[in-house]
Amino acid sequence: MHERKLMKIKNHEALVAFLFLLPMTVVFVFFKYLPLIDNFRIALTSWNLFSPKRYVGFANFKALLTSSLFYKILGNTFFFTIMSTAISVALGFILSVLLFHRNGKGGKILKTLFFIPNVTTASAVAILWMWVFDPDFGLSGQICTLLGIKSPRWLLDERYAIWVVIALSVWRSVGYVMLIFESGLSGIPDEIYEAAKIDGANGIQTLFGITIPLLSSTSYFLITTSLIQTMQVFDIVSVMTGGGPFNSTNVMNLYIYQMAFARNKAGYAAALSVMLFLILLILTVVQRRLAPEKKVEYA
Amino acid sequence: MREKVMRVLEVIFIVITTVLVVVPFLWMFVTSLQPDSAAVLTRPFRFPWPPAFSNYVKAWHVEPFGIYAANSIFVAVTATVLQLVTAILAAYAFSCLRFPGKNIVFVAVLAVLMIPTQVAIIPLYATISRLGWLDSYKGLIIPFAVDAYGVFFVKQTFDVIPKDYREEAKIEGAGHLRIAFQIYGHLATPTLIAYAIMAFKWRWNDYYWVLVMTSRQIRRTMPVGIVMMKEVSDGGTQWHLLMAATVFVLLPMVVMYLSLQKYFTNDYLKGGLKG
Numbered sequence: 001m002h003e004r005k006l007m008k009i010k011n012h013e014a015l016v017a018f019l020f021l022l023p024m025t026v027v028f029v030f031f032k033y034l035p036l037i038d039n040f041r042i043a044l045t046s047w048n049l050f051s052p053k054r055y056v057g058f059a060n061f062k063a064l065l066t067s068s069l070f071y072k073i074l075g076n077t078f079f080f081t082i083m084s085t086a087i088s089v090a091l092g093f094i095l096s097v098l099l100f101h102r103n104g105k106g107g108k109i110l111k112t113l114f115f116i117p118n119v120t121t122a123s124a125v126a127i128l129w130m131w132v133f134d135p136d137f138g139l140s141g142q143i144c145t146l147l148g149i150k151s152p153r154w155l156l157d158e159r160y161a162i163w164v165v166i167a168l169s170v171w172r173s174v175g176y177v178m179l180i181f182e183s184g185l186s187g188i189p190d191e192i193y194e195a196a197k198i199d200g201a202n203g204i205q206t207l208f209g210i211t212i213p214l215l216s217s218t219s220y221f222l223i224t225t226s227l228i229q230t231m232q233v234f235d236i237v238s239v240m241t242g243g244g245p246f247n248s249t250n251v252m253n254l255y256i257y258q259m260a261f262a263r264n265k266a267g268y269a270a271a272l273s274v275m276l277f278l279i280l281l282i283l284t285v286v287q288r289r290l291a292p293e294k295k296v297e298y299a
Numbered sequence: 300m301r302e303k304v305m306r307v308l309e310v311i312f313i314v315i316t317t318v319l320v321v322v323p324f325l326w327m328f329v330t331s332l333q334p335d336s337a338a339v340l341t342r343p344f345r346f347p348w349p350p351a352f353s354n355y356v357k358a359w360h361v362e363p364f365g366i367y368a369a370n371s372i373f374v375a376v377t378a379t380v381l382q383l384v385t386a387i388l389a390a391y392a393f394s395c396l397r398f399p400g401k402n403i404v405f406v407a408v409l410a411v412l413m414i415p416t417q418v419a420i421i422p423l424y425a426t427i428s429r430l431g432w433l434d435s436y437k438g439l440i441i442p443f444a445v446d447a448y449g450v451f452f453v454k455q456t457f458d459v460i461p462k463d464y465r466e467e468a469k470i471e472g473a474g475h476l477r478i479a480f481q482i483y484g485h486l487a488t489p490t491l492i493a494y495a496i497m498a499f500k501w502r503w504n505d506y507y508w509v510l511v512m513t514s515r516q517i518r519r520t521m522p523v524g525i526v527m528m529k530e531v532s533d534g535g536t537q538w539h540l541l542m543a544a545t546v547f548v549l550l551p552m553v554v555m556y557l558s559l560q561k562y563f564t565n566d567y568l569k570g571g572l573k574g
Contacts, residue, residue: 016475017398020388024408024445027385031423031442032411038422049424095316098309110313112560114320119556119563123506123522124548127529128327131538139326142343171319203305232417235506239526253417253507260421261511270421277418284413 036277042270049266060271069247070272077251080162080233084169085226089219091170092177097211099178100185111182115175122172126239129168130155158248161241165249168236177222184218185211224287228280252276331355331542339538351539358528358543363516367524374436374520375502378443382498383491386449391479393450394457395465411447420511427512434518439509443502449494456490457483493562496555503552521548 043060045053064070095114099107117125132139135151144151154160188211196206212219234253237243243250243258250258252272260269332350333339359365392398393405416423423442432438460483468478484491506522513519519527525548529541556563 013396014398017392017396017401020392020396020475020479021404023385024389024450025404027442027445028408028411028447030426032414032419035419035422035426036414038425039419042421042425049421091316094312098313110317112557113317115563116324116553116556117320119500119552120549121504121506121522121525121552124525124545125323127525127541128323128545128549130529131330131542132323132326137340137343137538139322139343171323174316175320203302232415234417235522238506239529256417256420257507257511260424266421273418273421277414280415280418281413 039270039273039277042267043274045267045270047266047270048264049260050264053267056267060268061274063268064271064275072247073250073252073255074275076162076247076249077231077233080166080169080237080249080251081227081230083166084173084230084233085223087166088170088173088177089222089226092174092222093181093215093219095174096178096181096185097207100182111178114178117172118175120172122235123239125172126168126236129164129236130240133164155241156245158245161245161249165233165237165240168240169230169233173226173230177226180222181215181218184215188214220290224283228283228287231276231280231283327542327545330538331546333539336537336539354539354543355547358540359547361537361540361544362524362528362531364521364524364544364547366517367519367521370436370439370518371503371520371522374439375499377436378440378502379495379499381440381444382446382449383495385445386453386494387479387484387491389445389450390453390457391475391483393454394460395478395483396475408447408450412451416442416508420507424511432512434513434515436518438512439518439520442508446498449498452490452494453487456487460486489562492559496559496562499555500552524548 042053044055044057046056046059047053099111101107102110130138133154135141135144135153135156140154141151152160154164192210192214193206196210201209232253233251234257237249237251237254238257241249243254253276256269256272256276259265259272329344329346330339331354332347332352333342333354334347334351338347389408393401427433427438427442430438432441464482464486465478468482473482504522505520506526509520509523510526513523516524516527525541525544528544529536532541
């Protein structure tokens with residue numbers, strides 16, 4: 001009798017769990033898992049989004065692996081990703097250290113201010129940056145006119161365009177990095193700094209001997225998540241340069257979009273998506289594998 | 300002496316950063332209040348007097364921003380609410396119920412975090428198109444009715460709620476649905492608010508999905524609308540109007556951040572991340 005009642009409760013719980021998980025499962029299956037599998041299949045076709053799919057084997061992969069444009073765009077994507085991440089983590093770190101002990105009104109206002117770019121809509125702020133960097137009448141153009149020099153044509157110049165995009169990416173993320181480092185800093189006990197002071201360590205020694213090593217897991221988290229996220233950049237590049245000039249700012253996600261929806265080469269675009277997915281997968285696996293121990297010893 | 304040099308360098312660094320953060324916003328405001336294109340070009344740095352607030356009204360009608368704003372609000376709010384509901388349901392199942400295959404299902408949820416929308420955009424477009432959901436609210440909302448982060452964060456919070464609450468409620472005759480929403484949901488309010496803000500921000504700022512899945516103004520949102528405004532004007536961009544539009548696209552998120560700052564800056568969602 002008792003056992004049967006227990007079985008009944010268990011079955012009931014399983015039924016409730018099934019119902020509770022149903023909405024989630026339906027959405028994930030139809031909008032995450034099936035599309036991912038479908039993408040591999042489309043990558044093996046010469047589909048153009050409309051006509052029936054025609055199987056072409058690995059032709060798309062062969063084509064992209066022998067296309068110099070693909071390597072250029074892959075290179076741009078890595079360059080953009082690594083530069084944005086490195087600069088925003090470095091600047092965010094310096095800011096968090098400089099502002100950590102400033103808890104007065106001024107410090108709080110600055111911290112609030114630096115985070116604002118992070119909540120802005122990327123596409124709208126990209127338009128603002130086009131106006132800032134407009135070489136004729138934008139801020140850059142006007143300042144250069146005042147100084148009596150000619151403004152570089154930022155977004156139309158192969159040498160500078162990618163840096164303008166990187167600058168916007170850094171501008172939007174530096175406040176977030178600062179915030180995460182700050183919560184890392186607040187986890188370091190004051191006694192360690194006091195002990196270091198008694199031992200006669202100066203500011204630089206404390207920074208490299210205590211702060212940086214003890215923030216290693218925070219930095220690791222920030223660097224890996226930032227790499228994975230910036231690797232998928234689309235909005236700001238699409239709006240500011242559309243990948244130009246001469247594909248000097250074109251990145252994987254934008255190239256996929258252009259191939260699929262502007263040139264109707266859905267099969268080729270799917271093959272590109274597979275490549276991007278594999279890169280992200282490797283990054284994620286590396287992130288999980290190499291993650292340092294969560295607990296840092298303070299002794 | 301060296302200390303002093305460091306101090307000066309620190310101050311210089313902070314001042315430069317502040318200028319770099321603030322100047323683009325100032326430039327946006329000043330331009331948005333210029334009376335006309337000529338003033339934008341010839342007197343760019345002088346604060347326009349009287350400021351042309353009418354630019355905001357004009358810009359609002361250059362593109363149908365009323366429609367865009369309504370769509371933005373409706374899509375972001377609905378998706379956020381759905382995400383909260385589905386996250387509570389799933390998190391409760393994972394955290395409080397016994398059922399076979401629990402670990403496998405949970406791993407499958409975490410694996411979703413590795414499938415960003417963009418890596419399957421072509422089949423997703425095909426799916427949405429086949430369902431007849433292009434240019435529809437369904438197409439903008441339903442694929443985002445669940446979010447793996449949400450399930451994960453809410454589950455983590457539910458995990459630390461003592462079992463006693465559940466047992467007591469059961470004795471009083473509460474069903475699972477009531478326990479999940481009224482007791483667990485209530486106890487996890489700070490996490491839910493922090494998560495809702497994050498979810499709202501993601502949906503509100505989204506550009507890519509709306510760009511791909513809509514082609515008619517009637518279903519577009521602000522982030523796409525402002526880019527359309529820029530594109531149709533290409534060549535003769537009316538920067539004072541475009542900047543006015545940029546102001547009202549950016550403003551809601553900034554206001555939301557300033558008024559709910561503690562949920563942006565606290566540790567509710569950074570579980571396991573200290574140190």
